[in-house]
Amino acid sequence: MNLDFPPPSPDDTQPTSPLVKNSVPGCLRFVPLAVVIALTGTALVIVLLWLVLMIVPGVSDKPVTISVDGSAFPAITHAFTVAELLREQNITLDEGDVIVPAIQTAITSDMLISVTRARSVTLTIDGQSRVYRTHLTNPSEILDSAGLTLGEKDRVLIDGTEAEISSIQRWPVPVTQITVQRALRLRITDGNTQRTILTTDDTVGDALFDAEITLYLADSVSPDLHTGVTDNMEVTINRSRPVSIIADGVTVETRVRGKTVADALAEAEIALVGLDYAIPDEDTLLLPGIRIRIIRVSEEVIFEETRQPFETVYQADSTLEIDQTQTLQAGQEGITQTSVRVRYENGVEISRTVEETAVAQEPLNHIIGYGTNIVLRTIDTPNGPRQYWRRLRMWATSYHPAALGGDNVTATGKILTKGIVGSDPRVIAYGNQLYVPGYGEGVMADTGGARPGLWIDLGYDDANWVGWARWVDVYLLAPVPDNIRYLLP
8 A cells, every 4th residue: 555654743854834835956946935034044044055955966875774574775865764775666565564773864975774574474363354464473473562461261363273372472473363262161060060061162062071070871960951051041960860880899979860779870871799798787777978988708718837847855875986976767747737718808818717627747857966985085285195085176375464455364363374264164174185287285274255156366475476267186194184165055
């Protein structure tokens, strides 16, 4: 369309009186005649000089850059305002086009004039369409500029594609068609509950479905589900009696017409078999919202075996040499069998009842024979051959008074020096004479804290102490004591 420019503002640089139409080129043709007549003297000289400068080619030319929809080109203009420049360049503005700076703006050298063409966007609101001219491309901005506000439940289609209202601010491409369907209010009475929903669905049934309002076959809805939705429509739901039945790991939400739990189970086609029962029982009258639990009952008889441990018995054997053992009888566990009736409810064990217990096998003791035969043997020592009656493999360490903080009195009252040894008196009795290769002869006269295994601590005085930490053979020398511990700990 042709450009219609607004009248100049009071502080516009354009003249407000009618323009003088003559053949004078350039800006001379815009000088009001009244001004020329009024000027005299020096003022007239100045004005004439200015006119001459304006008439001389090139003096009044102003270079500018014009951009139309992003395409820029340079121009030389005599125009005073942006509006004159656009007329000069035969650039027309249509509704919605954006010009920067405004058309009343005075032209200056190297000015950039930008024209952004408006686009045609079809707006369809509740079935009514109109064409809207705008330079905007984003649907949210277009709707804002058109004065349209979207409700939370309104339905929006952008170029035929349904869009979330929250996403249209980030719409990635320019749009040409926006369709808005306003949500209508639906007032719903559901028993003692009233609520209002917003919907863009066409029928009552679709609106209730989208509002996640569950309907059962026995329920009635007024008006019916196929009725078209109108704003502020009243919808009434008459509910049948709701019943929840929990059976076989599944919860069935249904509606029933019967009066008792047995009626509800029959309508839901849920049967009680054998020992099964219902909570509450089958004769209970139904109340709205009642929950019925079906307990599936089963029983089985299982046989349990209980192991009875055997005992280990040591038995002296004079045919075996001391510190030798032999298994005389292998042990065997006893077995007791019990029959148990197990009751399950819904797959979970509830109770066990013992029906019978019987001994299937008696335990048999494990008998180990240990030697009591003493055999004297001879070992060579630095002091000559010595007889011994027992040889023990022991871990040897050594100690001296300084290591005990100066304490040199043993457990038996003897003075600690070389030849005094300490050990477990349950293994070597106090007073036993013994021989340790590399150490020599000694007497068992001291003890110490509990240590694992067979252990002996070889005594020294401080001046002659030698460190020990190795396995050695310990020979218990004759004579044989009266009291012998044949089984060592």
